[in-house]
Amino acid sequence: MVVAAAPRVARLRSAPAPPQRPTVAVSVPPQAWLVERLADGLVDVVVMVPPGANPATYEPELTERRAFARASLYVKVGHPHFPFEVAWLDRLLRDRPDLPVVDGTRGITAFASDPHLWLSPSRMAAMTGPLTDALVGLLPAEADAIRKRESVLRDELTATDARLREIFADSRGKTFLALHPAWGYLADEYGLVQLAIQRENREPDPRWLAELIERARALRIEVVFSQPHVDPASARVVAAAIGARVEAIDPLARAWHRNLVHVAERLAAEARG
Numbered sequence: 001m002v003v004a005a006a007p008r009v010a011r012l013r014s015a016p017a018p019p020q021r022p023t024v025a026v027s028v029p030p031q032a033w034l035v036e037r038l039a040d041g042l043v044d045v046v047v048m049v050p051p052g053a054n055p056a057t058y059e060p061e062l063t064e065r066r067a068f069a070r071a072s073l074y075v076k077v078g079h080p081h082f083p084f085e086v087a088w089l090d091r092l093l094r095d096r097p098d099l100p101v102v103d104g105t106r107g108i109t110a111f112a113s114d115p116h117l118w119l120s121p122s123r124m125a126a127m128t129g130p131l132t133d134a135l136v137g138l139l140p141a142e143a144d145a146i147r148k149r150e151s152v153l154r155d156e157l158t159a160t161d162a163r164l165r166e167i168f169a170d171s172r173g174k175t176f177l178a179l180h181p182a183w184g185y186l187a188d189e190y191g192l193v194q195l196a197i198q199r200e201n202r203e204p205d206p207r208w209l210a211e212l213i214e215r216a217r218a219l220r221i222e223v224v225f226s227q228p229h230v231d232p233a234s235a236r237v238v239a240a241a242i243g244a245r246v247e248a249i250d251p252l253a254r255a256w257h258r259n260l261v262h263v264a265e266r267l268a269a270e271a272r273g
Helices: 029-039 062-069 083-094 121-138 140-167 184-190 206-219 233-242 256-270
Strands: 023-026 044-047 071-076 101-103 175-178 193-196 223-226 245-248
Touching (some): 023 029, 029 044, 029 071, 029 140, 029 256, 044 062, 062 071, 071 121, 101 121, 121 140, 121 184, 140 184, 140 256, 175 206, 184 193, 193 206, 206 233, 223 233, 223 256
Parallel strands (some): 023 044, 023 071, 071 101, 175 193, 175 223, 223 245
């Protein structure tokens, strides 16, 4: 009796897994835009304060903490009054003492109480150099490509600055009214005056509220600019008192260039004085 040989089963070699991309963690969405412009898909970016969250109150969820635990680089705002980092950064770094950290304030002139550095094109340009160096250190084989993208990015930032100067050409010295004092760098860079209801994340006391309403009436302010992640109650109170409307603009939008141009157009259209 002849026994047929068992058929040979071909062993298929599984394709090698693609190399895992390093993770870069950042504090706020505009920093993610900056990393993505330089890295162009070479890294995964995790935002510790996600869209819609308030940096003054947000507590990172398990998803963000796990992403931070595997991060190869952290990009912090670096301002001593940025509330999320004041509350959380030391705790997050306690288990990652060797994690490289890029400081967003390096070489930048910052206002004492205003952490919104990314709302100034010149300061975004200043952040670009240290971030480029850190990404080159993380991905040395991609150094030439990253530095080429840095050059393109700097041209973009210069073009954004030129566009904002065009938008604000007739607005120098004029005042806009904001709920939260997030726009100080933008106002300073282009010659506007920011009048804010809140002071350092605090609601106005009655004396300041009365003075603010009087000034807003004298200027004939028609819009109170709120923002999506801050309770607009006091903005509505002021708006009702002066016969204005409330309109939201977002200092934390990820699409940095498009958002900044949109905000500039709104501020220029409504600034008074």
